[in-house]
Amino acid sequence: xxxxxxxxxxxxxxxxxxxxxxxxxxSPAGVPVNAVHGVLSMLLKLLSKYQPTHILLARxxxxxxxxxxxxxxxxxxxxxxxxxxxxxxDLIKQLIDHMGLPSSTMAGFEADDLIGSAxxxxxxxxxxxxxxxxxxxxxxxxxxxxxxLDTMKDKIYDREGVFEKMGVYxxxxxxxxxxxxxxxxxxxGMKGIGAKGAAKLLAEHGTLEKCxxxxxxxxxxxxxxxxxxxxxxGLLSKSLIEIKTDxxxxxxxxxxxxxxxxxxxxxNFLKDLGFKSAVVKLEDMKFAHHQAEQGGDLEANAPSxxxxxxxxxxxxxxxxxNASCIGIDPQFxxxxxxxxxxxxxxxxxxxxxxxxxxxxxAKNFLFEILGNEKLTIATSDYKSLLHFxxxxxxxxxxxxxxxxxAQFVANAGERNNLASLSEKYxxxxxxxxxxxxxxxxxxxxxxxxxxxxxxxxANYRLKEMLFDELKEKExxxxxxxxxxxxxxxxxKMEYNGVFVNEAFFKEYExxxxxxxxxxxxxxxKHSLEPINLNSPKQVGAFLFDELGxxxxxxxxxxxxxxxxxxxDLAAKNISEVPALILEYRELGKLLxxxxxxxxxxxxxTTKRVHTHLNQNIAATGRLSxxxxxxxxxxxxxxxxxRIRKGFIAGPGNILLSADYSQVELRLLAHFSKDQTMISAxxxxxxxxxxxxxxxxxxxxxxxxxxxxxxxxxxxxGLMYGQSSFGLAAALKISRKEAKEYITNYFERxxxxxxxxxxxxxxxxKSGYSVTMMGRKRFLPDIHSTNRTVKANAERxxxxxxxxxxxxxxxxxAMINIQNEMDKNxxxxxxxxxxxxxxxxxxxxxxxxxxxxxxxxxxxxxVTLDVPLDVDMGIGVNWFDLK
DNA sequence: ACGCCGGCGTAC
DNA sequence: GACGTACGCCGGCGTA
Numbered sequence: 001x002x003x004x005x006x007x008x009x010x011x012x013x014x015x016x017x018x019x020x021x022x023x024x025x026x027s028p029a030g031v032p033v034n035a036v037h038g039v040l041s042m043l044l045k046l047l048s049k050y051q052p053t054h055i056l057l058a059r060x061x062x063x064x065x066x067x068x069x070x071x072x073x074x075x076x077x078x079x080x081x082x083x084x085x086x087x088x089x090d091l092i093k094q095l096i097d098h099m100g101l102p103s104s105t106m107a108g109f110e111a112d113d114l115i116g117s118a119x120x121x122x123x124x125x126x127x128x129x130x131x132x133x134x135x136x137x138x139x140x141x142x143x144x145x146x147x148x149l150d151t152m153k154d155k156i157y158d159r160e161g162v163f164e165k166m167g168v169y170x171x172x173x174x175x176x177x178x179x180x181x182x183x184x185x186x187x188x189g190m191k192g193i194g195a196k197g198a199a200k201l202l203a204e205h206g207t208l209e210k211c212x213x214x215x216x217x218x219x220x221x222x223x224x225x226x227x228x229x230x231x232x233x234g235l236l237s238k239s240l241i242e243i244k245t246d247x248x249x250x251x252x253x254x255x256x257x258x259x260x261x262x263x264x265x266x267x268n269f270l271k272d273l274g275f276k277s278a279v280v281k282l283e284d285m286k287f288a289h290h291q292a293e294q295g296g297d298l299e300a301n302a303p304s305x306x307x308x309x310x311x312x313x314x315x316x317x318x319x320x321x322n323a324s325c326i327g328i329d330p331q332f333x334x335x336x337x338x339x340x341x342x343x344x345x346x347x348x349x350x351x352x353x354x355x356x357x358x359x360x361x362a363k364n365f366l367f368e369i370l371g372n373e374k375l376t377i378a379t380s381d382y383k384s385l386l387h388f389x390x391x392x393x394x395x396x397x398x399x400x401x402x403x404x405x406a407q408f409v410a411n412a413g414e415r416n417n418l419a420s421l422s423e424k425y426x427x428x429x430x431x432x433x434x435x436x437x438x439x440x441x442x443x444x445x446x447x448x449x450x451x452x453x454x455x456x457x458a459n460y461r462l463k464e465m466l467f468d469e470l471k472e473k474e475x476x477x478x479x480x481x482x483x484x485x486x487x488x489x490x491x492k493m494e495y496n497g498v499f500v501n502e503a504f505f506k507e508y509e510x511x512x513x514x515x516x517x518x519x520x521x522x523x524x525k526h527s528l529e530p531i532n533l534n535s536p537k538q539v540g541a542f543l544f545d546e547l548g549x550x551x552x553x554x555x556x557x558x559x560x561x562x563x564x565x566x567x568d569l570a571a572k573n574i575s576e577v578p579a580l581i582l583e584y585r586e587l588g589k590l591l592x593x594x595x596x597x598x599x600x601x602x603x604x605t606t607k608r609v610h611t612h613l614n615q616n617i618a619a620t621g622r623l624s625x626x627x628x629x630x631x632x633x634x635x636x637x638x639x640x641x642r643i644r645k646g647f648i649a650g651p652g653n654i655l656l657s658a659d660y661s662q663v664e665l666r667l668l669a670h671f672s673k674d675q676t677m678i679s680a681x682x683x684x685x686x687x688x689x690x691x692x693x694x695x696x697x698x699x700x701x702x703x704x705x706x707x708x709x710x711x712x713x714x715x716x717g718l719m720y721g722q723s724s725f726g727l728a729a730a731l732k733i734s735r736k737e738a739k740e741y742i743t744n745y746f747e748r749x750x751x752x753x754x755x756x757x758x759x760x761x762x763x764x765k766s767g768y769s770v771t772m773m774g775r776k777r778f779l780p781d782i783h784s785t786n787r788t789v790k791a792n793a794e795r796x797x798x799x800x801x802x803x804x805x806x807x808x809x810x811x812x813a814m815i816n817i818q819n820e821m822d823k824n825x826x827x828x829x830x831x832x833x834x835x836x837x838x839x840x841x842x843x844x845x846x847x848x849x850x851x852x853x854x855x856x857x858x859x860x861x862v863t864l865d866v867p868l869d870v871d872m873g874i875g876v877n878w879f880d881l882k
Numbered sequence: 883a884c885g886c887c888g889g890c891g892t893a894c
Numbered sequence: 895g896a897c898g899t900a901c902g903c904c905g906g907c908g909t910a
Contacts, residue, residue, distance in 0.1 A: 021883095021910045038910085435885095534904050536889055555889070557906095562890060589891055592903055618899055622894085629901045632893035640892080664894090720897040730897080788895055799898040803894090807899095835894045835899085 003127035006054040006256060007046060007149070008115050010133035011103070014039050014151075015092060017134075019085050027273045032084040036091045040270070040278055042151060043099070046132060047260055049434075050149070051444070054126065054256040056249075057096055057103035058114040066108055067240050091273070098266040102256045104249045112137060116243035119146055125253040130156070136166070137182070137241055140173040155436065167199030175208035178238035179226075187241060190234040192226035208234065307348075307453045312355040320369070323349040325376040325401075327460025329452045330366060330385065331440035337387040337494060337610055338603065342366060343441040344448055346456035354453035358445075373397035378463035380404045380418045380455070382484070383615075386491035402484060403459050406466040408616035409479040412777050416616055422458045425465050430454055478774050483615060486811050489818045489830065490613045490623070496829040497608030498630065499841070501877070504646040505599045512591040519584045526577050533584050536561045547575060564729070586639065594633065594643050601628050613833065620800050621775045621807040623833055631834045633878070644878035649841050654874055656828075656847065657881045658854040659837035661869040662687055663806045664719055667772075670864040671801070672755035676748060681866035688712040695744040714741050718752070719802055721795030756798050763797035771804035772862065773812075806836060809861045809868075814838065817857040824849070839878070847874070 018038025025034045046052075081089075096103050104114050115131060119141040123129070129146045131138050139162050142148055148157045155161075163169050168176045179198040181189020193201070205211045211218075215227040226234075270279050310316060320326055327348040332340040345362035347369075348354040357365055369375055370389060375398040379385060382402040389396040407416040415421075419430040431451050433443050440448045470476040524530050531542045540559030543549045549569055553560035563585065569578035601609050614624045625631040633647075634640025649655045665687055669677035680690040685700065692711035693700040703711075710731055717727050728738035746753040763769050764783070768776045777800045781793035814833065821828055828846050832839040838858070842850050851872060858870045873881040 018910095532905080535906080537905075557888065560889085585891080589903080593892070593901090597903080614900095620899060622899060624900050625893095626901065629893085632891090632901065634892060636892085717897065720899095722897045723895085725896045727897090791895080795898065803899065806894095837894085 004054060004125070005050070005052045005128045005130065006056065006118075006122065006126045006253075007050060007052040007130045007132055008056045008058060008118050009043075009046070010111050010115060010131070010135060010138070011039070011057045011092070011096075012060045012111050013133055013135065014042050015085070015089070016081075018042060019082070019088070024084050025274075029272075031087055031091070031273075033088065033091065033273050033275075035085055035088040036095055036273060037275060037278070039092050040095060040275070043101070044278075046151065049444075050130060052130070054253070055101055055258055056114075056118055056251075056256045057101055058111040058118070059093075059103060059105040060111045061105055061107050061109070067110070071236060071240055094269065095266075098263070098269045099260060100258060100263070101260070102251060102258055104251060106247055106250065109244060109247050113244040113247050114249060116141060116245045117247040117249055120245040121249070122253040122256075136173065137177060137243065139166070139170050140243070142170040167195070168202050172202045172207070174238060174241050175211075176202060177241050178208055178234050181233075181237060182241070187237045188230075188233040189237050190226045190230040192230065208238065306352060307450075307457050308353045309449060309453055310353050310355050312347075312357050312361070316355055317365070320347055320349055320355070321372065321375070323375070325349075325378060325460070325463055326369070327354075327378045327456045327458070327463060328366075328369070329455035329459060330362075330379070330388070331448065331452055332384060332388070333439055333441055336603070337384070338391055338606065340384075340388070340391075342388065343439070344452055346449075346452040348453070348457040348460035351461070352457065354456045356449050356453050359441075367392070367394045370394065370396045370398050373399070375399065376401060376463075378403060378459040380459055382487045383491045383494070386488055387495060390491070390495050396488075400484070400487075401463050401467070402487065403462050403466060405483050405487065405616050406463075406470060406479055409475050409483055409775070410466060410469045410473060412621065412775070413619035418455060418458055418462075421462055421466075422454075426458060426461055430458060473776065474774065475776065482773060482808060482811050482815070485815050487615065489814050490615060492818070493830050493832070494610050494613055496831050496841070497603065497606055497610040498831050499608050499648050499650045500598065500602050501646050501648050502599055502602060502607070505595055508642065508646070509591065509595045512587050512595060516584060516587050516591065519580055519587070523577060523580050523584065526575070533581060534588060539581060543569070543577065543581075547577065549574060549578070586637065590634065590640055590643065598628050598646070611832075618807075619777055620804040621771065621811075622803065622835060623807070623811075630832055641879060644881075647878040649876055653841045653843055654847060654876060655878060655881055656840045656842045656850055656854070656872065656874050657837055658840075658858055658870050658872045659834075660806070660810065660858065661871050663809070663836050663868065664802050665715055666864065666866045666868065667802050667805050668719060668752065668755075669866050672749075672751045673865065674749050674751035674755070677752065678865050688715060691715055691745070694748040695741050697744075710741065714745055718745070718756075719799055721756075721798050759798050759801060760794050763793075769797045769800040769804075771801050771808055773805065773808040775804050775808055777804065810836065810838070810858075812861045813858045816861070817853055820853045820857060821850075824853075826850070839881070 015035050019035035022034040022038045024032050025037065027033045106114060112135065115133070115138055119129060119131070123143075123146065127145060131141065131146065131148045132151055133148065134150055139148055139157065142157060142159055142162055149155075150157070157165065159170055162173070166173070166176065176198050177187070177189070179190050179193045179201070180195055181187050201211050205214065212227065212231065218224060218227060267279055329346040330342055331344040333343050334340045342363045343359050345357045345366050346354045347357070366388070369377060370385060371394065377398045378401045380403045382400045382405065385400065386396060403418060403421065404416045407414070407421055419432060422428060422430045431454060433440065433447070433451060437443050440452065443451075467476070470479050520530075520533060523533065527542055527546060532538050537558060539561045543561065544551050544559050550572070551559060552565040552568055553562070561581075563582060566578045566582045566585075569575070570582060598609060603610055609628055609630070611628055611630045612626045614626060617624045623631075634643055662681075665677075666681055669681055676694065677687070680687050686708075688708045688711045689700055689703050691714060692698070692703045692707040695711060695714065696703070696707055698707070710733075713727060713731055717730070722730075724735050724739035724742055727742065728735040731738065759769065763779055767780065767782065768778045770776050777796070779793045779797055781789050782797060784790045784793065810833065814830065817838070818830060821830070826846050826849070828840050828842045828850050830838065831841050838854070840850060840854075854872065855870055859868045861868070875881040
């Protein structure tokens with residue numbers, strides 16, 4: 001038996017929102033119709049998404065309400081509706097009639113009074129009532145079976161939801177608004193009390209009356225004036241805000257039942273208005289309706305899915321546990337990896353069919369299958385299953401096949417989310433939850449069932465196809481031994497998290513803010529009006545139009561103001577402004593991207609940040625880090641590097657880091673077999689110094705530090721396929737000089753040149769680049785006839801094997817090290833990877849043992865023609881790791 | 883109000 | 895046209 005659900009719609013607010021949301025459109029007859037169109041689509045969405053059995057459209061009347069007699073200023077701040085909206089009110093009335101939707105209007109009362117009356121009078125007639133409105137005033141009616149729906153945000157508020165948003169409960173809403181006032185209705189409230197103050201008072205004293213009783217004990221000048229001088233405003237406000245609940249609605253609860261069917265009269269009405277696409281949509285609906293009546297069970301609200309939903313019972317359980325491979329789709333309740341819960345689970349073991357398990361049974365069954373070592377489970381997110389096992393202290397013994405990761409290995413750089421894969425391999429896309437309600441539990445059960453069962457089925461089907469593709473492309477071993485084995489290591493790192501000194505960030509924030517304010521002030525003195533220094537557009541106009549400084553680079557949209565431009569200007573010494581802006585930019589970056597952002601991501605329970613280490617994003621095979629990105633914490637400038645003081649070891653522990661020294665250049669030496677380079681590494685000579693000596697023709701001992709920096713840039717530029725143009729720009733030297741360095745380099749390191757050329761040729765032949773471990777990156781652009789596109793692909797072909805091999809090496813090291821730590825039952829935790837560096841949080845008594853494990857684990861991954869050197873550092877925080 | 887993109891800057 | 899791999903902040907613009 002399906003539930004009775006009433007939706008009460010505040011139609012006036014729909015009309016205004018629709019009008020302003022859509023630009024003015026006209027019907028063939030020249031009448032403006034944008035609001036009509038908007039209201040129609042909002043109503044259709046409401047019907048399909050929330051499937052009400054009953055509906056009531058509450059409308060305002062043209063004349064004022066009793067409130068205007070009480071307070072002539074009521075809503076006096078509202079200007080008359082725009083001219084183009086006026087004729088649409090009547091059209092919308094007609095629209096509602098054609099749609100056959102029950103509506104109500106009553107002279108002397110506003111829509112709010114009708115909504116309140118319906119809530120109170122009909123409360124017991126429905127299982128559920130949804131108020132579709134954005135009006136905070138109506139929140140007072142929220143209760144056991146009454147919730148409020150904000151259609152713009154697609155958010156539903158219940159009692160707790162109101163408290164979260166407003167800081168007060170629904171039954172305190174009237175008192176709250178009486179104090180705070182409501183600018184949109186010109187309700188004064190009590191001057192001196194804001195949102196926070198009102199919430200605090202009501203939390204302490206419960207009601208406005210109670211507050212008035214004890215007003216003499218209130219402290220603070222603002223509060224005493226508010227409860228003295230402005231108390232009457234509060235009481236007047238209250239009388240305006242209170243909503244009538246005894247208005248005659250003109251229809252009964254039973255009469256609000258409706259069933260929407262697009263009749264011809266509606267279609268003709270819409271055709272006259274010129275709504276072509278809406279007419280097509282409704283005709284489709286009519287057709288679907290017709291089909292359904294013929295015996296189908298099509299659900300209009302749910303995204304279409306052809307997966308048959310099987311009943312999950314004891315027998316089904318047996319089938320699943322005995323299957324060789326199952327596809328699953330777990331739906332979790334949040335992205336907080338330490339606390340999320342399971343809200344649903346689908347399982348598929350045959351074509352076009354899935355079982356669906358709701359919250360009550362999903363969890364235990366998921367534990368059961370995850371614990372079963374004989375099962376192979378195909379899923380799209382192995383890491384989440386691991387987190388779920390960790391937080392519930394359950395074993396994960398099953399063999400997991402991660403569809404997303406398999407696609408990443410098979411086709412790095414291509415899209416790898418389940419929906420794209422379903423489209424690519426199964427020929428049909430997947431329904432997804434609305435962006436505003438991304439978690440299953442926020443959606444209707446029928447939608448959850450459709451989405452989830454289809455995903456489990458897709459995982460089931462894709463497993464075999466991707467397994468075969470990996471095998472076919474000789475990537476299966478890489479997937480199994482590297483990527484799939486690394487996932488539990490990463491899951492553990494994320495779960496561990498990095499301990500943060502929150503107080504440090506707070507202090508640094510104040511310091512930076514102060515410096516930024518003073519810089520802003522200093523810069524504003526040079527300008528007629530204040531500049532938003534975070535806006536490149538405003539900075540450009542200021543520097544080049546107002547101050548008339550010489551224009552350097554341009555971007556697509558205007559003047560370039562990036563650091564190289566500002567540095568050039570600063571060097572010219574015409575104005576102090578460019579240097580000030582550079583300083584502002586540096587500190588502003590630190591403040592917004594790191595110092596303010598990171599504390600917001602601290603987990604309240606662990607006091608740590610739990611970054612996501614993504615394994616299937618970077619096309620070379622590197623990891624990436626998000627929320628927060630801990631792989632780009634500053635180190636180069638002093639101000640930036642200080643941020644690292646905020647990342648600390650937990651009590652009794654110490655941080656230990658180990659990084660590969662020059663790993664990519666060592667790989668270049670190994671791959672190219674260039675003896676000059678190899679001997680430099682074997683003899684322990686500083687590679688940049690050696691390079692400088694070669695390309696500048698000076699003895700190693702005479703290399704200046706500026707020469708070394710240039711050589712360093714040449715070394716790195718090479719691996720990225722940098723041109724003389726790029727090198728010149730980077731080093732601020734002439735193109736001629738840059739070109740000379742590159743020419744000299746290739747003369748002295750001739751094997752490097754031929755190696756890089758070979759990489760391009762190989763890629764041209766095979767269509768892909770490949771790392772030492774066999775990780776492939778397919779580069780169709782290598783065959784492009786467009787010179788720029790081809791040149792890009794060539795640079796990628798040169799860079800990927802080097803960057804990718806380094807990535808594979810450290811991944812293997814991580815696996816070996818975690819194994820070794822487990823074997824020795826160490827308490828040490830791996831907490832971070834930054835491409836060529838690993839960071840551990842180590843109990844002091846495990847330090848010596850860990851140093852050995854790290855050195856062996858990292859240096860021993862592969863044997864090259866040059867040593868793989870590892871440098872280590874310890875410290876109580878990340879800054880001190882030296 | 884929200885989403886997307888450009889500009890910019892941080893890391894390796 | 896010109897340096898590879900990422901992430902993420904902010905402003906500004908377009909769209910709903």
